[in-house]
Amino acid sequence: MKHLFVLVSTFGLSISHSAVWAAGDAARGAAFFQQCAACHSTTAGEHLTGPSLANVWERKAGTVADFHRYSDALKRATFVWNAKTLDKWLTDPEAFIPGTSMTFPGLRDSNARQDVIAYIKAISEGKAPTLAQRGGGMMMNMQSAHADLKAAPADGQVTAIKHCADTYTVSTADGKNNKVWEFNLRFKTDSSRLGPTPGKPVIVGAGMQGDRASVVFAGPGEISGFVEQACP
Ligand code: HEC
Incomplete structure:
Protein backbone atom coordinates (compact mmCIF):
# COMPACT_ATOMS: atom_id res chain seq x y z
CA MET A 1 0.00 0.00 0.00
CA LYS A 2 2.78 2.35 0.96
CA HIS A 3 4.61 1.54 -2.28
CA LEU A 4 1.56 2.22 -4.33
CA PHE A 5 1.15 5.61 -2.70
CA VAL A 6 4.73 6.56 -3.52
CA LEU A 7 4.25 5.50 -7.14
CA VAL A 8 1.04 7.47 -7.55
CA SER A 9 2.44 10.63 -6.06
CA THR A 10 5.54 10.47 -8.27
CA PHE A 11 3.29 10.05 -11.28
CA GLY A 12 1.22 13.04 -10.18
CA LEU A 13 4.37 15.12 -9.87
CA SER A 14 5.61 14.25 -13.33
CA ILE A 15 2.26 15.18 -14.86
CA SER A 16 2.19 18.61 -13.27
CA HIS A 17 5.84 19.03 -14.22
CA SER A 18 5.15 18.41 -17.90
CA ALA A 19 2.04 20.59 -17.73
CA VAL A 20 4.19 23.49 -16.56
CA TRP A 21 6.43 23.03 -19.58
CA ALA A 22 3.70 22.18 -22.08
CA ALA A 23 3.67 25.59 -23.73
CA GLY A 24 7.43 25.65 -24.29
CA ASP A 25 9.58 28.75 -24.45
CA ALA A 26 10.17 30.08 -27.97
CA ALA A 27 13.27 32.08 -27.01
CA ARG A 28 14.94 29.02 -25.50
CA GLY A 29 13.71 27.06 -28.52
CA ALA A 30 15.56 29.48 -30.81
CA ALA A 31 18.78 28.48 -29.09
CA PHE A 32 18.04 24.75 -29.43
CA PHE A 33 17.14 25.41 -33.06
CA GLN A 34 20.86 25.90 -33.78
CA GLN A 35 20.94 22.10 -34.08
CA CYS A 36 18.39 22.35 -36.86
CA ALA A 37 19.73 25.46 -38.62
CA ALA A 38 22.47 23.55 -40.43
CA CYS A 39 19.69 21.96 -42.48
CA HIS A 40 16.68 24.28 -42.08
CA SER A 41 16.20 27.96 -42.81
CA THR A 42 13.32 29.86 -41.23
CA THR A 43 13.07 32.12 -44.28
CA ALA A 44 10.19 31.15 -46.58
CA GLY A 45 11.37 29.58 -49.84
CA GLU A 46 14.97 29.13 -48.66
CA HIS A 47 15.67 25.40 -48.73
CA LEU A 48 18.90 23.84 -47.51
CA THR A 49 19.37 20.11 -46.93
CA GLY A 50 15.85 20.20 -45.51
CA PRO A 51 12.84 22.38 -46.39
CA SER A 52 12.30 25.89 -45.02
CA LEU A 53 10.35 25.67 -41.76
CA ALA A 54 8.83 29.15 -42.21
CA ASN A 55 5.23 27.96 -42.47
CA VAL A 56 5.07 24.34 -41.35
CA TRP A 57 2.72 24.84 -38.39
CA GLU A 58 -0.68 23.21 -39.11
CA ARG A 59 0.56 22.39 -42.63
CA LYS A 60 0.31 18.87 -44.05
CA ALA A 61 3.66 17.09 -43.76
CA GLY A 62 5.79 16.84 -46.89
CA THR A 63 3.99 19.55 -48.86
CA VAL A 64 6.28 22.60 -49.15
CA ALA A 65 5.67 23.12 -52.88
CA ASP A 66 9.12 24.17 -54.09
CA PHE A 67 11.12 21.70 -51.95
CA HIS A 68 12.18 18.87 -54.29
CA ARG A 69 13.95 16.46 -51.94
CA TYR A 70 11.25 14.89 -49.78
CA SER A 71 11.56 11.18 -49.16
CA ASP A 72 8.70 9.03 -50.44
CA ALA A 73 8.01 8.21 -46.79
CA LEU A 74 7.31 11.81 -45.80
CA LYS A 75 5.39 12.52 -49.02
CA ARG A 76 3.03 9.65 -48.12
CA ALA A 77 2.28 11.15 -44.70
CA THR A 78 -1.29 12.31 -44.17
CA PHE A 79 -1.02 14.29 -40.91
CA VAL A 80 -0.42 17.99 -40.25
CA TRP A 81 2.41 19.41 -38.14
CA ASN A 82 1.21 20.41 -34.70
CA ALA A 83 2.43 20.08 -31.10
CA LYS A 84 1.60 16.37 -31.01
CA THR A 85 3.09 15.26 -34.34
CA LEU A 86 6.17 17.48 -33.96
CA ASP A 87 6.80 16.00 -30.51
CA LYS A 88 6.83 12.46 -31.96
CA TRP A 89 8.92 13.52 -34.96
CA LEU A 90 11.55 15.35 -32.91
CA THR A 91 11.82 12.51 -30.38
CA ASP A 92 13.00 10.13 -33.09
CA PRO A 93 12.31 11.03 -36.76
CA GLU A 94 13.18 7.57 -38.11
CA ALA A 95 10.91 5.81 -35.61
CA PHE A 96 7.98 8.13 -36.43
CA ILE A 97 8.47 8.08 -40.25
CA PRO A 98 10.55 5.03 -41.22
CA GLY A 99 12.46 5.85 -44.39
CA THR A 100 12.70 9.60 -43.77
CA SER A 101 15.80 11.33 -45.12
CA MET A 102 16.10 13.59 -42.06
CA THR A 103 19.27 12.17 -40.55
CA PHE A 104 18.79 13.66 -37.11
CA PRO A 105 18.98 11.40 -34.06
CA GLY A 106 16.22 13.23 -32.20
CA LEU A 107 15.94 15.43 -29.13
CA ARG A 108 15.55 13.10 -26.16
CA ASP A 109 14.89 15.93 -23.72
CA SER A 110 11.16 16.64 -23.55
CA ASN A 111 11.61 20.24 -22.36
CA ALA A 112 13.97 20.98 -25.25
CA ARG A 113 11.40 19.54 -27.67
CA GLN A 114 8.61 21.70 -26.25
CA ASP A 115 10.81 24.78 -26.57
CA VAL A 116 11.72 24.00 -30.19
CA ILE A 117 8.05 23.35 -30.97
CA ALA A 118 7.09 26.71 -29.42
CA TYR A 119 9.76 28.32 -31.60
CA ILE A 120 8.46 26.61 -34.78
CA LYS A 121 4.93 27.78 -33.95
CA ALA A 122 6.21 31.33 -33.33
CA ILE A 123 7.99 31.32 -36.73
CA SER A 124 4.76 30.45 -38.53
CA GLU A 125 2.93 33.16 -36.60
CA GLY A 126 5.60 35.69 -37.53
CA LYS A 127 6.49 36.18 -33.86
CA ALA A 128 9.78 34.33 -33.65
CA PRO A 129 12.65 35.83 -31.70
CA THR A 130 15.06 36.67 -34.52
CA LEU A 131 18.53 35.23 -34.83
CA ALA A 132 20.07 38.70 -34.65
CA GLN A 133 18.45 39.30 -31.27
CA ARG A 134 19.78 36.02 -30.02
CA GLY A 135 23.30 36.78 -31.25
CA GLY A 136 25.58 33.80 -31.00
CA GLY A 137 28.61 32.91 -33.08
CA MET A 138 27.12 29.65 -34.33
CA MET A 139 24.37 31.47 -36.20
CA MET A 140 26.82 33.88 -37.75
CA ASN A 141 28.68 30.88 -39.13
CA MET A 142 25.48 29.38 -40.46
CA GLN A 143 24.68 32.55 -42.32
CA SER A 144 28.08 32.89 -43.88
CA ALA A 145 27.93 29.23 -44.90
CA HIS A 146 25.16 30.26 -47.27
CA ALA A 147 26.16 33.83 -48.08
CA ASP A 148 25.14 35.58 -51.28
C1 HEC B 1 21.02 16.79 -41.15
C2 HEC B 1 20.00 17.68 -41.63
C3 HEC B 1 18.80 17.95 -40.74
C4 HEC B 1 18.78 18.35 -39.42
C5 HEC B 1 19.95 18.56 -38.49
C6 HEC B 1 17.38 18.55 -39.10
N1 HEC B 1 16.59 18.29 -40.18
FE1 HEC B 1 14.57 18.46 -40.27
N2 HEC B 1 14.57 17.73 -42.16
C7 HEC B 1 15.70 17.39 -42.88
C8 HEC B 1 15.30 16.76 -44.13
C9 HEC B 1 16.24 16.24 -45.22
C10 HEC B 1 13.90 16.75 -44.13
C11 HEC B 1 12.99 16.10 -45.18
C12 HEC B 1 12.75 14.67 -44.67
C13 HEC B 1 12.06 13.72 -45.61
O1 HEC B 1 11.68 14.14 -46.72
O2 HEC B 1 11.90 12.56 -45.22
C14 HEC B 1 13.47 17.38 -42.88
C15 HEC B 1 12.13 17.58 -42.53
C16 HEC B 1 11.72 18.26 -41.40
C17 HEC B 1 10.36 18.61 -41.11
C18 HEC B 1 9.14 18.33 -41.97
C19 HEC B 1 8.96 19.48 -42.93
C20 HEC B 1 7.81 19.31 -43.89
O3 HEC B 1 7.73 20.14 -44.82
O4 HEC B 1 6.98 18.40 -43.75
C21 HEC B 1 10.37 19.26 -39.90
C22 HEC B 1 9.16 19.84 -39.18
C23 HEC B 1 11.74 19.29 -39.45
N3 HEC B 1 12.53 18.68 -40.38
C24 HEC B 1 12.16 19.87 -38.26
C25 HEC B 1 13.47 19.81 -37.79
C26 HEC B 1 13.88 20.34 -36.51
C27 HEC B 1 12.98 21.10 -35.55
C28 HEC B 1 15.21 20.05 -36.37
C29 HEC B 1 16.11 20.32 -35.19
C30 HEC B 1 15.67 19.82 -33.91
C31 HEC B 1 15.64 19.38 -37.58
N4 HEC B 1 14.55 19.25 -38.41
C32 HEC B 1 16.93 18.97 -37.85
C33 HEC B 1 17.00 17.57 -42.49
C34 HEC B 1 17.41 17.92 -41.21
Whole structure:
Protein backbone atom coordinates (compact mmCIF):
# COMPACT_ATOMS: atom_id res chain seq x y z
CA MET A 1 0.00 0.00 0.00
CA LYS A 2 2.78 2.35 0.96
CA HIS A 3 4.61 1.54 -2.28
CA LEU A 4 1.56 2.22 -4.33
CA PHE A 5 1.15 5.61 -2.70
CA VAL A 6 4.73 6.56 -3.52
CA LEU A 7 4.25 5.50 -7.14
CA VAL A 8 1.04 7.47 -7.55
CA SER A 9 2.44 10.63 -6.06
CA THR A 10 5.54 10.47 -8.27
CA PHE A 11 3.29 10.05 -11.28
CA GLY A 12 1.22 13.04 -10.18
CA LEU A 13 4.37 15.12 -9.87
CA SER A 14 5.61 14.25 -13.33
CA ILE A 15 2.26 15.18 -14.86
CA SER A 16 2.19 18.61 -13.27
CA HIS A 17 5.84 19.03 -14.22
CA SER A 18 5.15 18.41 -17.90
CA ALA A 19 2.04 20.59 -17.73
CA VAL A 20 4.19 23.49 -16.56
CA TRP A 21 6.43 23.03 -19.58
CA ALA A 22 3.70 22.18 -22.08
CA ALA A 23 3.67 25.59 -23.73
CA GLY A 24 7.43 25.65 -24.29
CA ASP A 25 9.58 28.75 -24.45
CA ALA A 26 10.17 30.08 -27.97
CA ALA A 27 13.27 32.08 -27.01
CA ARG A 28 14.94 29.02 -25.50
CA GLY A 29 13.71 27.06 -28.52
CA ALA A 30 15.56 29.48 -30.81
CA ALA A 31 18.78 28.48 -29.09
CA PHE A 32 18.04 24.75 -29.43
CA PHE A 33 17.14 25.41 -33.06
CA GLN A 34 20.86 25.90 -33.78
CA GLN A 35 20.94 22.10 -34.08
CA CYS A 36 18.39 22.35 -36.86
CA ALA A 37 19.73 25.46 -38.62
CA ALA A 38 22.47 23.55 -40.43
CA CYS A 39 19.69 21.96 -42.48
CA HIS A 40 16.68 24.28 -42.08
CA SER A 41 16.20 27.96 -42.81
CA THR A 42 13.32 29.86 -41.23
CA THR A 43 13.07 32.12 -44.28
CA ALA A 44 10.19 31.15 -46.58
CA GLY A 45 11.37 29.58 -49.84
CA GLU A 46 14.97 29.13 -48.66
CA HIS A 47 15.67 25.40 -48.73
CA LEU A 48 18.90 23.84 -47.51
CA THR A 49 19.37 20.11 -46.93
CA GLY A 50 15.85 20.20 -45.51
CA PRO A 51 12.84 22.38 -46.39
CA SER A 52 12.30 25.89 -45.02
CA LEU A 53 10.35 25.67 -41.76
CA ALA A 54 8.83 29.15 -42.21
CA ASN A 55 5.23 27.96 -42.47
CA VAL A 56 5.07 24.34 -41.35
CA TRP A 57 2.72 24.84 -38.39
CA GLU A 58 -0.68 23.21 -39.11
CA ARG A 59 0.56 22.39 -42.63
CA LYS A 60 0.31 18.87 -44.05
CA ALA A 61 3.66 17.09 -43.76
CA GLY A 62 5.79 16.84 -46.89
CA THR A 63 3.99 19.55 -48.86
CA VAL A 64 6.28 22.60 -49.15
CA ALA A 65 5.67 23.12 -52.88
CA ASP A 66 9.12 24.17 -54.09
CA PHE A 67 11.12 21.70 -51.95
CA HIS A 68 12.18 18.87 -54.29
CA ARG A 69 13.95 16.46 -51.94
CA TYR A 70 11.25 14.89 -49.78
CA SER A 71 11.56 11.18 -49.16
CA ASP A 72 8.70 9.03 -50.44
CA ALA A 73 8.01 8.21 -46.79
CA LEU A 74 7.31 11.81 -45.80
CA LYS A 75 5.39 12.52 -49.02
CA ARG A 76 3.03 9.65 -48.12
CA ALA A 77 2.28 11.15 -44.70
CA THR A 78 -1.29 12.31 -44.17
CA PHE A 79 -1.02 14.29 -40.91
CA VAL A 80 -0.42 17.99 -40.25
CA TRP A 81 2.41 19.41 -38.14
CA ASN A 82 1.21 20.41 -34.70
CA ALA A 83 2.43 20.08 -31.10
CA LYS A 84 1.60 16.37 -31.01
CA THR A 85 3.09 15.26 -34.34
CA LEU A 86 6.17 17.48 -33.96
CA ASP A 87 6.80 16.00 -30.51
CA LYS A 88 6.83 12.46 -31.96
CA TRP A 89 8.92 13.52 -34.96
CA LEU A 90 11.55 15.35 -32.91
CA THR A 91 11.82 12.51 -30.38
CA ASP A 92 13.00 10.13 -33.09
CA PRO A 93 12.31 11.03 -36.76
CA GLU A 94 13.18 7.57 -38.11
CA ALA A 95 10.91 5.81 -35.61
CA PHE A 96 7.98 8.13 -36.43
CA ILE A 97 8.47 8.08 -40.25
CA PRO A 98 10.55 5.03 -41.22
CA GLY A 99 12.46 5.85 -44.39
CA THR A 100 12.70 9.60 -43.77
CA SER A 101 15.80 11.33 -45.12
CA MET A 102 16.10 13.59 -42.06
CA THR A 103 19.27 12.17 -40.55
CA PHE A 104 18.79 13.66 -37.11
CA PRO A 105 18.98 11.40 -34.06
CA GLY A 106 16.22 13.23 -32.20
CA LEU A 107 15.94 15.43 -29.13
CA ARG A 108 15.55 13.10 -26.16
CA ASP A 109 14.89 15.93 -23.72
CA SER A 110 11.16 16.64 -23.55
CA ASN A 111 11.61 20.24 -22.36
CA ALA A 112 13.97 20.98 -25.25
CA ARG A 113 11.40 19.54 -27.67
CA GLN A 114 8.61 21.70 -26.25
CA ASP A 115 10.81 24.78 -26.57
CA VAL A 116 11.72 24.00 -30.19
CA ILE A 117 8.05 23.35 -30.97
CA ALA A 118 7.09 26.71 -29.42
CA TYR A 119 9.76 28.32 -31.60
CA ILE A 120 8.46 26.61 -34.78
CA LYS A 121 4.93 27.78 -33.95
CA ALA A 122 6.21 31.33 -33.33
CA ILE A 123 7.99 31.32 -36.73
CA SER A 124 4.76 30.45 -38.53
CA GLU A 125 2.93 33.16 -36.60
CA GLY A 126 5.60 35.69 -37.53
CA LYS A 127 6.49 36.18 -33.86
CA ALA A 128 9.78 34.33 -33.65
CA PRO A 129 12.65 35.83 -31.70
CA THR A 130 15.06 36.67 -34.52
CA LEU A 131 18.53 35.23 -34.83
CA ALA A 132 20.07 38.70 -34.65
CA GLN A 133 18.45 39.30 -31.27
CA ARG A 134 19.78 36.02 -30.02
CA GLY A 135 23.30 36.78 -31.25
CA GLY A 136 25.58 33.80 -31.00
CA GLY A 137 28.61 32.91 -33.08
CA MET A 138 27.12 29.65 -34.33
CA MET A 139 24.37 31.47 -36.20
CA MET A 140 26.82 33.88 -37.75
CA ASN A 141 28.68 30.88 -39.13
CA MET A 142 25.48 29.38 -40.46
CA GLN A 143 24.68 32.55 -42.32
CA SER A 144 28.08 32.89 -43.88
CA ALA A 145 27.93 29.23 -44.90
CA HIS A 146 25.16 30.26 -47.27
CA ALA A 147 26.16 33.83 -48.08
CA ASP A 148 25.14 35.58 -51.28
CA LEU A 149 27.67 34.31 -53.83
CA LYS A 150 26.84 37.15 -56.24
CA ALA A 151 28.59 39.43 -53.75
CA ALA A 152 31.77 37.34 -53.52
CA PRO A 153 35.00 39.28 -52.95
CA ALA A 154 37.67 39.31 -55.69
CA ASP A 155 39.55 36.36 -54.16
CA GLY A 156 36.37 34.29 -54.54
CA GLN A 157 35.50 35.24 -58.12
CA VAL A 158 36.79 32.50 -60.42
CA THR A 159 38.07 33.76 -63.77
CA ALA A 160 39.55 30.50 -65.14
CA ILE A 161 40.09 26.84 -64.18
CA LYS A 162 42.84 24.75 -65.75
CA HIS A 163 43.35 21.03 -65.20
CA CYS A 164 46.78 19.44 -65.59
CA ALA A 165 47.71 15.94 -64.37
CA ASP A 166 46.17 15.71 -60.87
CA THR A 167 45.98 19.47 -60.27
CA TYR A 168 43.46 22.24 -60.88
CA THR A 169 44.76 25.80 -61.15
CA VAL A 170 41.93 28.11 -60.15
CA SER A 171 42.49 31.75 -61.16
CA THR A 172 40.61 34.40 -59.23
CA ALA A 173 39.80 38.06 -59.85
CA ASP A 174 42.48 39.21 -57.38
CA GLY A 175 45.09 37.88 -59.84
CA LYS A 176 46.02 34.76 -57.84
CA ASN A 177 46.40 31.26 -59.27
CA ASN A 178 45.46 28.71 -56.63
CA LYS A 179 46.70 25.16 -57.15
CA VAL A 180 44.44 22.48 -55.66
CA TRP A 181 44.83 18.69 -55.74
CA GLU A 182 41.98 17.45 -57.92
CA PHE A 183 40.69 15.19 -55.16
CA ASN A 184 40.29 18.20 -52.83
CA LEU A 185 38.29 20.35 -55.24
CA ARG A 186 34.55 19.93 -55.42
CA PHE A 187 32.27 21.29 -58.09
CA LYS A 188 28.84 22.32 -56.88
CA THR A 189 25.84 24.17 -58.24
CA ASP A 190 23.63 26.71 -56.50
CA SER A 191 20.60 27.80 -58.51
CA SER A 192 19.01 29.62 -55.56
CA ARG A 193 18.78 33.39 -55.34
CA LEU A 194 21.99 33.25 -53.28
CA GLY A 195 23.86 31.36 -56.03
CA PRO A 196 26.49 32.90 -58.31
CA THR A 197 25.73 34.86 -61.47
CA PRO A 198 25.61 32.52 -64.52
CA GLY A 199 29.10 32.25 -66.05
CA LYS A 200 30.71 33.64 -62.87
CA PRO A 201 31.54 30.72 -60.58
CA VAL A 202 32.77 31.38 -57.05
CA ILE A 203 35.33 29.46 -55.01
CA VAL A 204 34.53 28.91 -51.34
CA GLY A 205 36.24 26.87 -48.68
CA ALA A 206 39.14 26.38 -46.42
CA GLY A 207 41.22 29.43 -47.27
CA MET A 208 42.38 27.65 -50.41
CA GLN A 209 45.67 26.74 -48.70
CA GLY A 210 45.86 23.59 -50.78
CA ASP A 211 43.07 22.26 -48.63
CA ARG A 212 39.53 21.37 -49.60
CA ALA A 213 37.60 23.97 -51.56
CA SER A 214 34.47 24.12 -53.69
CA VAL A 215 33.80 25.94 -56.92
CA VAL A 216 30.12 26.84 -57.09
CA PHE A 217 28.50 27.30 -60.49
CA ALA A 218 25.05 28.71 -61.31
CA GLY A 219 24.12 25.47 -63.11
CA PRO A 220 25.58 22.09 -64.15
CA GLY A 221 25.77 23.03 -67.85
CA GLU A 222 28.59 25.47 -67.12
CA ILE A 223 30.99 23.10 -65.44
CA SER A 224 32.88 21.16 -68.09
CA GLY A 225 33.00 24.10 -70.50
CA PHE A 226 34.64 26.24 -67.85
CA VAL A 227 37.44 23.78 -67.10
CA GLU A 228 40.27 23.96 -69.63
CA GLN A 229 42.57 20.97 -70.07
CA ALA A 230 45.95 22.71 -70.19
CA CYS A 231 49.39 22.42 -68.63
CA PRO A 232 51.42 25.56 -67.96
C1 HEC B 1 21.02 16.79 -41.15
C2 HEC B 1 20.00 17.68 -41.63
C3 HEC B 1 18.80 17.95 -40.74
C4 HEC B 1 18.78 18.35 -39.42
C5 HEC B 1 19.95 18.56 -38.49
C6 HEC B 1 17.38 18.55 -39.10
N1 HEC B 1 16.59 18.29 -40.18
FE1 HEC B 1 14.57 18.46 -40.27
N2 HEC B 1 14.57 17.73 -42.16
C7 HEC B 1 15.70 17.39 -42.88
C8 HEC B 1 15.30 16.76 -44.13
C9 HEC B 1 16.24 16.24 -45.22
C10 HEC B 1 13.90 16.75 -44.13
C11 HEC B 1 12.99 16.10 -45.18
C12 HEC B 1 12.75 14.67 -44.67
C13 HEC B 1 12.06 13.72 -45.61
O1 HEC B 1 11.68 14.14 -46.72
O2 HEC B 1 11.90 12.56 -45.22
C14 HEC B 1 13.47 17.38 -42.88
C15 HEC B 1 12.13 17.58 -42.53
C16 HEC B 1 11.72 18.26 -41.40
C17 HEC B 1 10.36 18.61 -41.11
C18 HEC B 1 9.14 18.33 -41.97
C19 HEC B 1 8.96 19.48 -42.93
C20 HEC B 1 7.81 19.31 -43.89
O3 HEC B 1 7.73 20.14 -44.82
O4 HEC B 1 6.98 18.40 -43.75
C21 HEC B 1 10.37 19.26 -39.90
C22 HEC B 1 9.16 19.84 -39.18
C23 HEC B 1 11.74 19.29 -39.45
N3 HEC B 1 12.53 18.68 -40.38
C24 HEC B 1 12.16 19.87 -38.26
C25 HEC B 1 13.47 19.81 -37.79
C26 HEC B 1 13.88 20.34 -36.51
C27 HEC B 1 12.98 21.10 -35.55
C28 HEC B 1 15.21 20.05 -36.37
C29 HEC B 1 16.11 20.32 -35.19
C30 HEC B 1 15.67 19.82 -33.91
C31 HEC B 1 15.64 19.38 -37.58
N4 HEC B 1 14.55 19.25 -38.41
C32 HEC B 1 16.93 18.97 -37.85
C33 HEC B 1 17.00 17.57 -42.49
C34 HEC B 1 17.41 17.92 -41.21
